[in-house]
Amino acid sequence: MRHFIIAGVLVIAASFGIYFGLASVDMLPVQASTQAVGIDWMWDIQLMAMSFLFALIFVPMLYSLIVFRRRKGDTSDGEHFEGNNALEIGWTVIPLFVVVFFAYLGAGNLADTLRADPDAMVVKVTGFQWGWKFAYPEYGFESKELYLPVDQQIWLKMESNDVLHSFWVPEFRPKQDLVPGRVTELRVTPNLVGSYKVRCAELCGTSHAFMESPVIVVEEDDFVKWAIEQQALAAAANTPESQGELLVSTNGCVACHSINGTTGQGPTWLGLFGSDVELTDGSIVVADEAFITESIADPAAKVVKGFAPVMPLYPFTNEEIANIVAYIKTLK
C-alpha cells in the first residue's frame, strides 16, 4: 500500500510538472486567426492529457525499476500474481469514457473551426507546380500575394489543375488540400495584422519546398486601398509585354526560369530570343517566336539539352502565350 501511495503522489506531481514545464515553452506559432483559438485550446487539453498519461505509465515503471530491482545475490522470483479482472475492466472502461469524451469535444471543436460567416469574402486560390495565385472576384483582379483584411472571415475556394497541393498558413492553423478536378474550401478569419506565408503542405514534386507565397493581413482600410490599386494596375497592364510579365509572375514560371542569366530548373530567359538552342536529340534550333510558342504550348515537344522534361503544361490561351513571348523578347 505504501508503494501505491508514493507512486500515486509521484504521478500527480509528475503530471503537473510535465504539463507546466511544456506549457512554458512556445510550441505553436503566433496565433493569427480566430480558428487558431479553438485549435490551440484543443492542443492545450491534449497537452494535459499527454502529460498525465505519460506520468501515469512512466512513473510507476520507473518506480518499479528502482524499488523492485533485483538486489545483488537475490535469486528468488517476484510475487506470483496473475492478474486482476476488476482492474482490467477498470482500465478498459475508464479510458473508453475518456476517449469518447475527447472525441465529443473534438467534434464540437471541429464545428467551431468550420463555422461559416455569411458575410465572408471569397478569394479564389489556384495552386500549381509551384506557386500560388489568388483571385478576388469581388474586385476582379489576380494577385500572387494574398492580402487579407483583418477580422473578416475569408472563404477560400481552391483549385489545382496539376497535382495535389495543400494550403497552409501555420499562423492561421487549419490546412486544406487542393484536389485537381474539384473545388475545396477553407474558412479563416485572420485576427492579427502582420505578414505570414502560405506554405504548400502536400508533396507536389521537385519544388514543393519552395512553394510559398506571402500572406499579408492588413487593416480593412488598407486592404481596400490595396485592392483599388491592384484593380488599376490590372487595367493599366494592357501592353502585351506587361500582360506577359504579369502572367509570368502569377503563374510561377520564375520558379524555374531566371531572367538574370542563372540556370535554374529550366533555362534562363535572358538573351533567349534569337539565340541558338541545342535540343536533346542534338539538333540546334533558333529560339524564334514559333519555337518559344511551341515550348510553352507543348513543353514536351522539344526538350532543351541538359534539362529534364519537367516543365508543366499550362492552360494558356493563344493570346496569353503571345503576350508571354512578347515579354520574353524584351529580356535581352
Added chain:
Amino acid sequence: MKKNTVGSGLLLLFVAGAIGYGLGLGFDALINGAPNFSGSTSAAFALLFAVSAFFFGLYGYRGITRGLVWQVVGTLAGGLFISGIRALMGYKFSEIFGSFFFSEPAWVFGALVGVISFLSGVGVMDDWMKWVRGIDTHDHHEDEPGWEKYFSVSLDHKVIGIQYTVTALVLISVGGLFALIFRTELAYSQLQFLTTTFKLFNQNGPQIYNSLMSLHGMIMIVSILLGVSGIINYVVPLLIGAHDMAFPRMNAFAYWIAVPASVLLLMSLVLGGFDTGWTGYPPLSARAPVGVQMFFLGVFTAGWSSILGALNVIATVIRMRAKGMNAMRMPIFVWAAIATSIIALTATQLIGLSFQLVMFQRLFGMGFFDPAKGGNPVLFQHLFWFYSHPAVYVFVLPGLGIISELLPVFARKPLFGYRWIAMSSLGIALVGFVVWAHHMFTSGMNEYLRVPFMYSTMLVAIPTGVKFFSWVATLWKGKIETPTPMLFVLGAIFVFLLGGITGPPNAMVALDLHLHDTYWVVGHFHDTIFGGFVFPFFASIYYWYPKATGRRMNEFWGKVHFWLMTPSFLILTFGMMYIGLLGMRRRIVDYDAALGFDPTHLVMTICAFGIALSVLIFFINFFHSMKNGEKAEGNVWNSRSPEWQVPSPMPAHNYEVPFEVVGEPYDYGLPGSKYVQFITPTKKK
C-alpha cells in the same frame, strides 16, 4: 573462382560495377548522342551488374547468385522483347530507347520477367514444378552446414527466419543511410549539396532529396515487414512446438520474393527516382519518372511476401501446436503473430491494388485517378490507407508481443492479465481496419466522414492502453533484472508510450488540420515505429541470439548500443515534434531560415549520426559474437519457454522429443510449476 570471400565479393562488385557503368555509358552515347555521366542508364547497368557480382564473389554461381544473374538477364530480355515489339509496331528509335535506356512499358515488363527469373534461378519453385509434373518430393532436405546455407533455398524455418532478419538489417542500413544523407542536407537551411545544379541519376538535388526521402520511408517499411517475418518465422514454430511451418516451400518462396523486390526498390532510385513520398499519391505519381514504376512493382512484390508469410503463420498456429496448447496457453507472442497476420493477409492486397491501378493509369492511360477523365484522386488515398493504416499495426503488434513475452522473464513475475493482453492484440487489429481515413482529414474527402473516423481512431487507444497498464502491473513488485534485452524492452515501452500518446492529438480533426503533414507527425511515427518495432526487434535479437548461435552477444557493447541510441533517438524525435508544431512541413528539401529552425535541425542531424553509430556498434557486436561470443548453450535467461528447455543452437529438426503443455506459460514465482513437459523424459542429452 574457388575462394569465396567478402573480399573477392567486394572486388567483383567494383569491377563489375565499373563494367556495367561503362557499358551503360556506351549505350547512352549511342542513344542520346553523348554519354551522361550522372544519367540513369549507366547507373542502372552498374547496379544490376554490381549486386550480382558481389554475391558471385562471395558465394559462387549458385543459390542467390544464380537468382540475381537470372534476374538481370530476365530484366534485360523482357525489356528487349517489348522494345522489339515496339520496333515492329513502327515506333521511332527515340521512343524505344531514351535517357532511361528502355521505355517505360519495357522496363515494367522487364522487371516482372526479372522477378520471375530470379525465383526460378534461385530454385525456390523447383519442387512445385515437380508437383505440376506429378512427381513427389521429400519433405526433409538437409541444408549445407555453416553459413553457406543462408545463401540458397532452405526449407527450414530457422534458416528462413535468419535470412529474413539479416535482410531486414541490411535494408535498415540502406534506408538509414538514405536518412543520413538527407538529414545532412537538412542540417542547415538553404541548399548545401543537393542543389539544383547537382545531377545524379537524371535528377537534380531537390529531386534526389525527394527520391531518397520517399525510398527511406518505403525501404524502412519493407525492412520492418521482413524483420517481423524474421522474428515470427524463427520463434513461432519453436514456441508452439512445431517441427516447421505448415508450408515450408511457400515459406521459402515468401522470403525469396523479397530479394528481387529489394532490387526493384533500389532500381527505382537510379531510374530517375520518384518524388511522391512513400504514399505515392496520384496525380503526382502518375507524372513521376519511370522510377515510380519500379517502386510500385517493388512494393507489390514485397507485398506478396507479406501475404504468403501471413497465410503460413495462421495455418501453422491453427494446425501445428503441441499437445495441450489450447488458445489460452499459447505464448503471448503467438497471439500477436496471429493478429498481425490477419491484417497482413487481407489488407495488403489493397496497397497492391492501389499501386497497380496507378501503374495501369500510366501504362494504358486508364483514368482511375485522372480528373480529366472523370477519375478521383481521393479514391486512391482510401484504397492506400485501407492497407497502410492497418500496416502500422503489422509493425507494432509483434513488437508489443515481444515486450509482453520478455517482460515476465526479466521481471520474474507472471504476465499480468494474459487474456486481456491476448485479446487486446486482436482488438487493435480489428479496430485498426476502420480508422484509415484519419490520414485524410485534410484531403477533401466527404466532410461528414471526419467525425466518425475521429471516434474510431480514438478507440484504438483502449486496447493499447490495456497493454501498457498490464505491463506496468507486470513490473510492479517483480524482481527486475536489466540485461541488454530487458533494456531494449524497457526502452520500447518508454518510446512507444511517447509515440502512442502523440496519436490522439492527430485524431482530433481540428487539431490535425494544423498537425497534418508536419514534422510533428514525423515525430509521432518515428516514436511509434521505434518503440513498437525497432527497440523490440533489437531486444529479440539480443534475446534469441544465443538460441540461434549458441553464443551470447557482448553485454557491454549491447549496453553501449542502448545508451547511445536511446538518448539520440529521443532528442531526434523531440526535435521533430517541436519544430513540427512550430510550422515545419514534411518532405521539404529546404526550410525558410526565417523560421529559426537551424539549431534544432543541426542537433537532430547530429543525433541521427548518433543512432547510426550505435547501429554500427550493434552490427560489429553481432558479427563478432558469432565466433567469439561467450558460449551459452543452456537456458541463458532462465525462461520457462519451451525453446529454452533444449540445448542451443537449436537442433536441426527442433524438438527431437515432442513436448506437452502442462501449465501456464508465465507462472514465474510459483514453485514447482512447469509450462511444458517432454513426452519421453528418458532421453537425456
Added chain:
Amino acid sequence: MTHKHDKSSAFSQGVLIFVYLAVLTAVEFFVAVKLNSIQIMLLIALVKAGLVMYYYMHIYKLNTSDEGDEHSYSFKSGTNRIGLWMFLLSDSFVFGGLLVMRFNLLGLTRPHLDQNLGLLVTAVLLISSFFMNRAETSIEHGDRKGFVTNIIITLILGIGFLLGVVAVEWPRAIEEGITASSNTVGAAFFMMTGMHAFHVLTGVIFLLIVLRNGAKGLYDKHSYPVEAAAVYWHFVDLVWIFFYPALYLIGVVAG
C-alpha cells in the same frame, strides 16, 4: 468427418444446386431489366454466393477434424485446405477493392454493354461450375474416365467464357467507344474484366495440370489437388456472381 455421399446422390445434389443458381440468375436478370432494384439484386447475389460456397466449394470441410498423425495425407490436406481458403480470402480483397473502385467512380451508372451477351457468358461460366463439380465427384469415387470427360467439358466452357469476354466483349466495347483510356467507365470495365479474366486463365492452367496428372491416375487415391482446383474454379465463379450485376445490371447506362 468428411461425409462421402454416394455418387448418385452427389450427382443429384449437383443438378439441384445448378438449377437453383440458373433460376436465380434468370430472376436477377429479370429484376434488373424490369425493376432495377439494387437491394433485390444484392440479395440474390448473396444467396448465390452462399450456395456456391456451401455446396460447390464445401466450406464446411474446413471444420473437419483430422484423423491420423501429422504426416498423414488427410492431415496435410486439411492444412492445405485452410491455406487455400486463406488465399481466397486474401484474393477476395482485391475484388472487393475493384468493386469499391467501380462504385466510387461510376456510382449508379454502368457501361453501355450488351446485356444478352453478359447473360450468355455468365451462363457459360455457371455451367462450367456444374461440370467441375461433377469432375470432382467422379474422381472422389475413383471414376477416372468420368473425371476426364467432365474436366474437359469444364475446360472448354471456361475457355469459352474467356474468349467471350476477351475476344467478343472487349472488341465490341471498343467499337462502342468504351476504351481503356477513354474515361473511367472504360477503365473500370477493362480493369474488372481483365483482372477476372486473369484469374480464369490461371484457373484454366490449374485445370490443365490437374487433367494431365489425373488422366495418368495420380489422383485415384489422393484427390486433394482436384478439390483444390475445383474450389479455385468455383471461387472465380463466385467473383463473377458479384461482377456480373456490377457491370451489366446495376444502374443506368452511361458512356
